[in-house]
Amino acid sequence: MGSYIPNSKAEQQKMLDFLGLASLDDLYNEIPDKVKLKGGLNIPAGKSELEVRRQMEALAGKNKVFRTIFRGAGAYRHYIPAIVKAVASKERFVTAYTPYQPEISQGVLQSIFEFQTMICELTGMDTANASVYDGATACAEAITMCVDRKRDEVFVSATLHPDYLRTVKTYCYAAGRKLVVVPEKDGVTDLAFLKENLNEKSAVFLMQQPNFYGIIEDAEACFKVAREAGAKSVMCINPIFAAIGKTPRECGADIAVGEGQPLGISLSFGGPYLGFMACVQELTRRLPGRIVGQTKDIEGKRAFVLTLQAREQHIRREKASSNICSNQALCALTAACYMSTMGPTGLKEVANQCLAKAHYAAKHISSLPGYELVFDAEFFHEFVTRCPVDVNKLMAKLEEEGILGGYPLEGPYEGCILWCFTEMNTKEEIDRLVAILKEGIQE
Amino acid sequence: MKLIFERSTPGLSCEILPPCDVEAYELKAEQQRGQELRLPEVTEGEISRHYTELESQTFGVNSGYYPLGSCTMKYNPKINEEIAGLPGFADIHPLQPAHTVQGCLEALRLAEKLLCEITGMDYMTFQPAAGAHGEFTGLVLIKKYHESRGDKKRTKIIVPDTAHGTNPASATMAGFTTVSISSGQDGLVDLEALKAAVGEDTAGLMLTNPNTLGLFEKNIVEIAEIVHQAGGLLYYDGANLNPVMGIVRPGDTGFDIVHLNLHKTFSTPHGGGGPGSGPVGCKAFLAKFLPVPRVEEKDGEFYFSGDYENTIGSMKAFYGNFLVVLKALAYILTLGREGIPEAAKSAVLNANYMMKKLEDLYQVAYPGRCMHEFVLTAEPLKKKTGVSALDIAKGLLDNGMHPPTVYFPLIVHEALMVEPTDTESKQSIDEAVKVYRELYEKACTDPEALHQAPVKTAVRRLDEVTAARNPILRYNFD
Numbered sequence: 001m002g003s004y005i006p007n008s009k010a011e012q013q014k015m016l017d018f019l020g021l022a023s024l025d026d027l028y029n030e031i032p033d034k035v036k037l038k039g040g041l042n043i044p045a046g047k048s049e050l051e052v053r054r055q056m057e058a059l060a061g062k063n064k065v066f067r068t069i070f071r072g073a074g075a076y077r078h079y080i081p082a083i084v085k086a087v088a089s090k091e092r093f094v095t096a097y098t099p100y101q102p103e104i105s106q107g108v109l110q111s112i113f114e115f116q117t118m119i120c121e122l123t124g125m126d127t128a129n130a131s132v133y134d135g136a137t138a139c140a141e142a143i144t145m146c147v148d149r150k151r152d153e154v155f156v157s158a159t160l161h162p163d164y165l166r167t168v169k170t171y172c173y174a175a176g177r178k179l180v181v182v183p184e185k186d187g188v189t190d191l192a193f194l195k196e197n198l199n200e201k202s203a204v205f206l207m208q209q210p211n212f213y214g215i216i217e218d219a220e221a222c223f224k225v226a227r228e229a230g231a232k233s234v235m236c237i238n239p240i241f242a243a244i245g246k247t248p249r250e251c252g253a254d255i256a257v258g259e260g261q262p263l264g265i266s267l268s269f270g271g272p273y274l275g276f277m278a279c280v281q282e283l284t285r286r287l288p289g290r291i292v293g294q295t296k297d298i299e300g301k302r303a304f305v306l307t308l309q310a311r312e313q314h315i316r317r318e319k320a321s322s323n324i325c326s327n328q329a330l331c332a333l334t335a336a337c338y339m340s341t342m343g344p345t346g347l348k349e350v351a352n353q354c355l356a357k358a359h360y361a362a363k364h365i366s367s368l369p370g371y372e373l374v375f376d377a378e379f380f381h382e383f384v385t386r387c388p389v390d391v392n393k394l395m396a397k398l399e400e401e402g403i404l405g406g407y408p409l410e411g412p413y414e415g416c417i418l419w420c421f422t423e424m425n426t427k428e429e430i431d432r433l434v435a436i437l438k439e440g441i442q443e
Numbered sequence: 444m445k446l447i448f449e450r451s452t453p454g455l456s457c458e459i460l461p462p463c464d465v466e467a468y469e470l471k472a473e474q475q476r477g478q479e480l481r482l483p484e485v486t487e488g489e490i491s492r493h494y495t496e497l498e499s500q501t502f503g504v505n506s507g508y509y510p511l512g513s514c515t516m517k518y519n520p521k522i523n524e525e526i527a528g529l530p531g532f533a534d535i536h537p538l539q540p541a542h543t544v545q546g547c548l549e550a551l552r553l554a555e556k557l558l559c560e561i562t563g564m565d566y567m568t569f570q571p572a573a574g575a576h577g578e579f580t581g582l583v584l585i586k587k588y589h590e591s592r593g594d595k596k597r598t599k600i601i602v603p604d605t606a607h608g609t610n611p612a613s614a615t616m617a618g619f620t621t622v623s624i625s626s627g628q629d630g631l632v633d634l635e636a637l638k639a640a641v642g643e644d645t646a647g648l649m650l651t652n653p654n655t656l657g658l659f660e661k662n663i664v665e666i667a668e669i670v671h672q673a674g675g676l677l678y679y680d681g682a683n684l685n686p687v688m689g690i691v692r693p694g695d696t697g698f699d700i701v702h703l704n705l706h707k708t709f710s711t712p713h714g715g716g717g718p719g720s721g722p723v724g725c726k727a728f729l730a731k732f733l734p735v736p737r738v739e740e741k742d743g744e745f746y747f748s749g750d751y752e753n754t755i756g757s758m759k760a761f762y763g764n765f766l767v768v769l770k771a772l773a774y775i776l777t778l779g780r781e782g783i784p785e786a787a788k789s790a791v792l793n794a795n796y797m798m799k800k801l802e803d804l805y806q807v808a809y810p811g812r813c814m815h816e817f818v819l820t821a822e823p824l825k826k827k828t829g830v831s832a833l834d835i836a837k838g839l840l841d842n843g844m845h846p847p848t849v850y851f852p853l854i855v856h857e858a859l860m861v862e863p864t865d866t867e868s869k870q871s872i873d874e875a876v877k878v879y880r881e882l883y884e885k886a887c888t889d890p891e892a893l894h895q896a897p898v899k900t901a902v903r904r905l906d907e908v909t910a911a912r913n914p915i916l917r918y919n920f921d
Contacts, residue, residue, distance in 0.1 A: 037689065040689070074761075092498045095505065108497075111715075114446060246473070266533040296909075297904060297906070313575070324576075326572075341457050360465035
């Protein structure tokens with residue numbers, strides 16, 4: 001059995017003697033017997049480190065690690081530089097608590113301040129918070145920021161990632177808010193519907209850029225309509241795309257949110273990831289979660305501290321802007337280290353390679369009979385094609401070659417495939433994919 | 444310390460990617476970013492040095508005694524980190540076909556089985572990413588449950604005045620009104636106050652047991668009866684499960700829903716604020732409302748299912764902080780049947796030992812047997828010397844120790860909430876006791892020295908008022 005208790009039985013007995021107790025069980029003698037567990041836990045006996053490692057490695061061995069991945073749909077495989085992994089595994093960063101004591105936590109605090117700055121740079125916004133759980137909850141929290149007594153209706157585009165949409169629905173249900181899903185038309189938000197349905201009760205319109213289908217939407221037009229109706233605008237943006245694409249600020253958004261996983265965080269079967277949130281100055285005090293600010297110590301030395309805490313649950317309790325306490329700080333530090341490592345040129349290069357490879361792939365895949373592009377719209381690193389053969393059979397064939405194919409869509413585009421290409425995919429890999437698809441048609 | 448932006452030199456970079464091997468593509472001008480992207484331009488060596496410096500000014504679990512009450516800062520075993528980093532977990536796409544992720548699904552099922560046994564629950568979801576997220580999830584379950592029975596008048600959630608701030612904040616997010624009830628003289632839920640508070644509008648009670656004073660709510664069976672008879676549900680805030688795991692199961696004491704903080708009780712690291720993991724367990728009658736997707740098993744094959752008509756939906760994308768769940772799973776497998784209650788007992792022993800070593804000097808807010816933590820009040824000390832709980836906390840910093848949680852719970856004035864945890868040795872507690880006692884002496888002889896503390900840290904006390912009044916929340920490049 002493994003144990004991390006640093007006291008011997010003899011030492012524990014000394015402590016019990018000091019307390020005037022005979023045994024460890026006496027520590028619980030004020031708890032009524034009727035609520036105590038009888039007969040102990042029905043779980044396996046403890047194991048040594050080597051046994052646990054073997055058991056967990058056996059589980060890991062039951063998963064397939066794909067050599068080549070052409071699937072995104074909310075989780076993206078990018079290259080993670082060695083320095084990023086090394087920094088993110090530094091023991092103190094990994095094990096510290098929330099930096100409540102700033103005098104001994106300047107390292108964590110400064111890392112968050114740097115992260116906030118980079119997210120502001122990426123999105124064009126004035127203020128960012130220290131992170132929330134993921135892209136989906138960032139969307140939900142952004143909506144809460146925009147709702148007030150007069151305006152409490154929420155508009156969200158159907159082209160948002162389905163998991164995000166489901167999360168937003170749950171949050172709206174919980175708070176008793178009306179949610180209107182703006183329909184998708186030809187792969188993009190139905191602007192006419194938005195225009196017709198926004199009203200004096202509308203609080204916010206939220207859309208994703210590029211959207212779930214990979215398409216770069218005309219966000220400016222959508223946000224203009226929202227602004228004219230008096231509603232706030234939220235853009236959920238892919239942070240890699242933000243390096244080259246028009247920023248949420250430039251598109252007229254009030255709030256930018258997104259999933260930070262592409263910024264140096266591994267696929268991890270879906271988590272932990274990183275929700276980022278940034279906004280225009282006027283909304284700063286409505287941001288949820290931790291925010292780090294710069295100040296001075298009593299000797300005038302620059303220092304950083306958790307600030308604007310009057311928004312938060314531990315001060316405001318039921319009147320807080322959100323219940324968030326734990327966030328994803330270590331993931332935020334990872335993302336900041338990734339952005340520093342790539343730098344402005346490197347991050348743009350990642351984005352441009354994604355863009356170039358996806359367009360190269362799209363050109364060649366869509367030239368195969370039956371694999372036409374479903375939408376005639378500009379895209380970033382994901383696009384949707386039809387599929388002339390049984391999708392499951394195609395995926396199985398690709399799997400044999402160590403390839404995770406594109407994501408088979410459900411719902412209105414069932415039978416179609418959402419492909420994703422990043423800097424990780426070589427020309428050779430893409431050519432091989434196209435060759436396999438071609439063989440599949442001929443069979 | 445320099446900011447990473449202040450280490451930046453135009454033109455420098457790390458060479459990470461090869462040149463692009465396909466023809467370039469350009470977006471239309473109106474789709475392109477116009478604004479300059481001001482990220483640091485630094486070499487790898489500079490980045491490495493930067494973060495080494497930042498790390499040196501960060502206090503980790505192994506930097507020293509870390510008895511931060513309510514946070515359970517126990518040792519974070521290294522094997523768990525290695526397991527979470529295995530490519531067979533870390534490099535798995537969340538949308539891979541089920542037959543290629545059988546190991547992930549089996550791990551989730553196993554974690555569910557073990558944690559259900561530990562909590563006395565029937566089902567568990569790992570989607571919530573943190574304790575507060577779990578609370579919110581549990582409250583939405585409560586909401587859905589009442590609605591499903593056509594009972595729409597249940598709009599109130601009762602919380603004791605000792606509750607974590609997240610409890611009422613979560614209740615608000617779930618559309619409930621919070622009713623706070625005062626604790627009794629003994630620091631426990633006042634049964635009469637509870638009886639007076641419950642009614643036809645009661646949706647549920649959120650309770651932390653042991654509570655935030657470190658006291659076990661010994662009337663829990665009666666509490667459960669009162670709430671259930673009124674038609675409400677009982678929610679267990681698992682922040683303080685550590686001292687009773689393997690000893691008392693929330694499910695056996697009447698709780699319908701629990702959330703756990705895997706980053707507290709089950710040893711996963713806190714990451715400077717996160718990621719944590721806040722799985723929610725429930726009794727069978729609530730299972731149909733759990734978030735989707737859920738892991739199911741048929742003929743030895745695991746798969747995800749979203750096919751539940753009454754589900755509350757999703758709490759986040761995908762399945763939760765999966766790698767954190769793995770770390771907790773490895774911890775439970777390591778400790779096992781005997782190790783889990785032994786860790787609990789060690790936590791309780793350590794807390795009681797330290798409390799008794801201090802109680803002649805510092806006033807214990809609610810004397811008696813404590814569980815994982817105890818709460819001192821520095822109020823008498825402050826009256827006598829002017830030295831506050833905050834001053835004591837800052838004095839501890841000069842002694843290389845992380846202070847306890849201060850000014851919480853709110854019902855204790857000048858509170859110092861001390862949670863030594865199960866992984867602290869008698870030796871380190873004895874050393875801490877010595878320092879706590881010296882600081883008391885110091886408060887009596889030289890209070891000014893403590894008002895000035897800390898003096899040995901990288902920075903001294905901060906001007907938090909200006910930070911909030913004139914916020915500087917990002918680096919100014921100009």
